[in-house]
Amino acid sequence: xxxxxxGGTGYVGSYIIDELIENNFxxxxxxxxxxxxxxxxxxxxEMINGDVEDEDALRETLSGCDAVIYLIALIRxxxxxxxxxxxxxxxxSERVAKIAAEVGVKRYLLMSxxxxxxxxxxxxxxxxxxxxxxxxxxxxxxxxxIRPSSLFGDPRGQGRPExxxxxxxxxLNLLPFPSFLPFPAPxxxxxxNPLEAGKYSLSMIHAKDVASIFIKCLNDDDxxxxxxxxxxxxxxxxxxxxxxxxxxxxxxxxxxxxxxxVVATIAGLLDRFSWFPAGREQLEDLxxxxxxxxxxIFKKYQIDPIPFNTKNxxxxxxxxx
Numbered sequence: 001x002x003x004x005x006x007g008g009t010g011y012v013g014s015y016i017i018d019e020l021i022e023n024n025f026x027x028x029x030x031x032x033x034x035x036x037x038x039x040x041x042x043x044x045x046e047m048i049n050g051d052v053e054d055e056d057a058l059r060e061t062l063s064g065c066d067a068v069i070y071l072i073a074l075i076r077x078x079x080x081x082x083x084x085x086x087x088x089x090x091x092x093s094e095r096v097a098k099i100a101a102e103v104g105v106k107r108y109l110l111m112s113x114x115x116x117x118x119x120x121x122x123x124x125x126x127x128x129x130x131x132x133x134x135x136x137x138x139x140x141x142x143x144x145x146i147r148p149s150s151l152f153g154d155p156r157g158q159g160r161p162e163x164x165x166x167x168x169x170x171x172l173n174l175l176p177f178p179s180f181l182p183f184p185a186p187x188x189x190x191x192x193n194p195l196e197a198g199k200y201s202l203s204m205i206h207a208k209d210v211a212s213i214f215i216k217c218l219n220d221d222d223x224x225x226x227x228x229x230x231x232x233x234x235x236x237x238x239x240x241x242x243x244x245x246x247x248x249x250x251x252x253x254x255x256x257x258x259x260x261x262v263v264a265t266i267a268g269l270l271d272r273f274s275w276f277p278a279g280r281e282q283l284e285d286l287x288x289x290x291x292x293x294x295x296x297i298f299k300k301y302q303i304d305p306i307p308f309n310t311k312n313x314x315x316x317x318x319x320x321x
Contacts, residue, residue, distance in 0.1 A: 002026045003218070004062050004105070006052060006096055007071030008045075009038035011160040012111065012151065015211035016069060017041060023215050030061045038158045052092040058099045067107035067218055068100050070132075075161050076279050077124060080272065085128035093132040097139050108141040109214055114149045114203070114229055114290050123281035133227070144223045146214060149231035149290045152308060153207035154315035168245050168316055170278070172253065183251060185242050186258035188287050194257035198239035200289040203231025206306035209298075216301040229292040236308050238286070248313045260287055 003020055007013050008029035017040045020027045028046040029039060039045055050057020052072060062068055070093045077084050093110060100108055115122075116129035129147075136143040155162040177183050187198030213230055217223045239255050246253040264280050271279035298305055306312055 001067070001218075002028055002046075002065045004065040004068040005029045005071065006058075006061070006068065006092070007073075007111075008069075009035045009158075010071060011155050011162060012207050012210055013071050014038075014040045014156055014160070015153070015207045016071070016214055017045065019208075019211040019215040021045075025215070025218075028061055028065055030057060038160075040156070052088065052095065055095065055099060058096060059103060062096070062100055062105050063103045065105050067109065068096060068105050069109045069111070069214060070096055071111045073111070073113070073129075074125070075166075076271075076282060078272070078274065085124050086131075089125075089128040090131040090135070094135045097136050097141060100141060101139060106142045107218070108136055108139075108143045109217060110136055110143065110145050111210075111214075112145050112147045112227075114147045114231060114292055115285065115288070116147060123285050125281060126285065137225075142224045144217050144225075145227040146210070146217065147227060147229045147292075148210050149203035149205055149229075149292060151207050151210060152204050152313070153306070154318070164241070164245050164313060164316060167242065168249055172242075172246060172249070172251055179252075181252070182254040183246070184256040185246070185253045186263065187239055187242075187255040188258050188260045188263060188283070190260045190287060194259075197257035198242075198255055199237055200287050201235040201237045201291055202241065202289065203234075203291045203294070204236045204241070204308040205230060205232040205294075206308075206312065209303060209305045212303055213297065213301065216303075228297060230294045230297060231290075231292045232308055233295060233298070233305055234307065235291045241308075244308070244310055244313060245316060248310050248316045 003025050005027050017027050021041055021044050030050055031047045032051050048057055048061040072088050072092050074085050112129045112133050116126050118130050133145050150163055152164050189197035264283055267280040267283055270276040
């Protein structure tokens, strides 16, 4: 069975390639010329040069495949550079769905996000994910939508963005700080009660477990025309996430209540600059929390999920990522 991957050089894509090969699938990957070095196990993959806006390359990638998996998403937008979720998430997935139908690829797996919704007050990220979902639901394809919560796991180099490494680099180590003092890490709170600071939670799930579920779904007709919400078995608070990262990297931190309204205002002014650690919409999604119960999915597919703990964050100490 041959599976087309759109976004196969990215973080989750690298794990999906491993799972496909391990389960005797042949990955065919759409790859930009400058990204060939990012392909995991290239000798066992078929690679087509092009990008998600190149319809000829998409036709070549999808033709003869039994299924397609769409993984492209943006951690952060830069509209001035035309880097937007509408362009690469929504329109890209729409274009792939159209071409899949044209060349006879019936099976379409879409990586969405836990929290995708049409609310105008939601982030562009969540809105674009929702539009992608609605797009494939309105096709005759045999679709499955997978909505993961926040991910963790070794990005394995090549500059792939990963949540915990980004927090370590862009928050805990953004500015020089005396090592003998605890770093004042922000624990955001909404409203006026600082005692609620840092209590929002995420169902942190390892990228390998997400990849495993994708491959299980390929062979499971019961998932056709259905949406799966997946996250780790434990809800992890923001405070636990930050202190776990600090423990692994040998840093001292103290969680300091930070009024979200003030921080969000600053982020709104500065998020157009790539050096600023987070955009306003990213922070707004964060403080909403992002949790679900995936125990039945893990049970069905006999997956023992990798827990979020300091042992499984050891990759944060790897240099040169």
